[in-house]
Amino acid sequence: MKIGIDKMGFATSQYVLQMDDLANSRGADPEKFSKGLLLNALSIAPITDDIVTMGASAADSILTEDDKEAIDMVIVATESSVDQSKAAAIYVHSLLEIQPFARSVEMKEACYSATAALDYARLHVEKHPNSKVLVIASDIAKYGIESSGESTQGAGSIAMLISQSPRILELNDQTLAQTRDIMDFWRPNYSTTPYVNGRYSTTQYLDMLKSTWSEYQRRFDTSLADFSAFCFHLPFPKLALKGFNKIMDKSMPIDIQEKLKKNFESSILYSQQIGNIYTGSLFLGLLSLLENSQNLLAGDQIAFFSYGSGAVAEIFTGKLVEGFQNQLQPSRLGELKKRTVLSISDYEHLFFEEAQLDEEGNATFADYETGPFVLKEIREHQRIYGRKND
Template sequence: MKIGIDKIGFATSQFVLKLQDLAVARNIDPEKLSKGLLLKELSIAPLTEDIVTLGATASQSILTEADKQDIEMVILATESGIDQSKAGAVFIHGLLGIQPFARSFEIKEACYGATAALDYARLHVASHPNAKVLVIASDIAKYGIETSGEPTQGAGALAMLVTSNPRILSFNGDAVAQTRDIMDFWRPNYSTTPFVNGVYSTKQYLDTLKTTWAEYQKRFNRSLEEFSAVCFHLPYPKLALKGLQKLLTKELSEEKRSQLTYNFEQSIRYSQKVGNIYTGSLYLGLLSLLENQPQLVAGEKIALFSYGSGAVAEFFSMTLVEGFEKHLRTDRLQELDTRTPVRVAEYEDLFFAEAILDETGSAIFSNYDNQTYALTEIREHERVYHAVEDQA
């Protein structure tokens, strides 16, 4: 029985910051961002947009009413949690109107979480072939004003429906994971932004890629020649490019090196315009590849490298299913171009705004007309979400 991804949805915020503008405001060379990071734009989320609204929007874009009745599990992978107890998945379950007898929970391991969630979903469907599992990767990446990580912020969510007989990609059952107890990126409960050892994190990313790939080859006796593309976790595309270059050894044919390089360029197109979305970054790259590479054909294998600081890495592969191209979009880049540009001062006000609660622990929000779902208020410390059309 084939198990895999039947549908993929994506959502990001309505505002965009041009990195050219950020470079000028921060008095740095624009090429340090455009060429040094391979980034162009960042999605900027206002206070009324968070992991719940983004996750619900991405999911709503792909789910039918029949899907909502068949879903047996909702898994939200995030490192931008809104509550230390209640899972964001529960809020999303309610907003979408998914049938009540479904498990809903949140999973965390930095940017690796969505990969763990997909594996959990696969195991559930293997035992329950008629089940559907909704996996959501939703995050808002914040690093602080004028920090080294500021150009690698972003906001967005991926929603993936895992089923038997999938219509886009099937798992190949060949995953190899690795865990290292390190401190390259972390965010204690008392901090709203993370602590990062950037040089160390880069080395760990590349070394876990090297060693996990070596173990993968050892266990499954596979060569890069077997894959049409490699998708990477994308904290910023230039780091993933370094990873690809590590894999492109002299043993590979020139034709294969050219193919993998071209497909890599297609896989970073969305991230270049959205920025870092933590748990969803790898899968935004996968979606970008699928929707921007018309030469891919059914039966071809795609390798994926997942990395989450702290650290857990995984190398695995998926196979394209016959007719996969019918279940994808071709207008997403144009849609990204419809976001509202903001000046640097506006970005700072939007992105770093915090709720100001009154003496009862309440606040009412506005200016969310262009969202699908919104955080409309906090009522005595309870977060209240609505579909925006219901509030009109």
């Protein structure tokens, strides 16, 4: 049975921070961000646009009523949870009005968990061929004003509909994961922003890529030449470029190397305008690749490197299916230009605003721009979501 990604949707915030503005305000050379990180802009989410609203918006852009009747599982992968008990997937299930007899759960392991969710979804469809699983990777990367990670923030969500006979990508069975108990990035329950050992995290990312890829090739008797593209987890595009260069096989024919390079460049275009979206970054890279590459064909094999600090890494692969281009939206880069540009002072207020609860646990918010869904209020400590115009 062929199982994989049937549809892909994406949503991000309606506000953007230009990297040149951030660099100038922090007394940094703009090239530190444009060349040192390969970043041009960051999506900035207000308090009314969170992982639930963006996740629902991403899914709403691709789902039909028939899809909603067939979906019997909703998984939200995130490290930006809005509740320590209730899964964000339950809110999303309700907002999208998916049929009631569905399992809804939330998964966490830093930036890796969407890959685990994808595998869980594939196994579920294998056992229940008529079902569909909605996998959502939704996150807000937030580090703090003038912090070392401020330039690698971002916000966004990827939605993937997993089914048999997929129309975009067929997932292969050959996967390999690696786990290491390390402290490169973590966020205790008592902290609203993470702790980061940036240099160490970069080293671990690259070492786990190299070691996992080497073992993957040995176990499955494959090489880089068997693939048309390699997608990476994208905390910032420059790190993925380092990873790409680390696994590049210079003994391959030049034309194969050039194709891989061009497709890598296509895969980072969206992240360069959005920033880090944690669990969704790898799959944003896939979407960017598919919607911007000029040389991909049905039957082409794509490799993926997923990484989540702490740390878990996985390499898996998939094959493009006939007609995959018909499921894409090549105008997305143009739409990103429509976001409202924030001044530094507006960014500092909007991105780091906290709910001001009264004695009864109520809070209301300003009327910020959002997608189709919005966090309307907090009422007696309960988050109240709805459609923007309802």
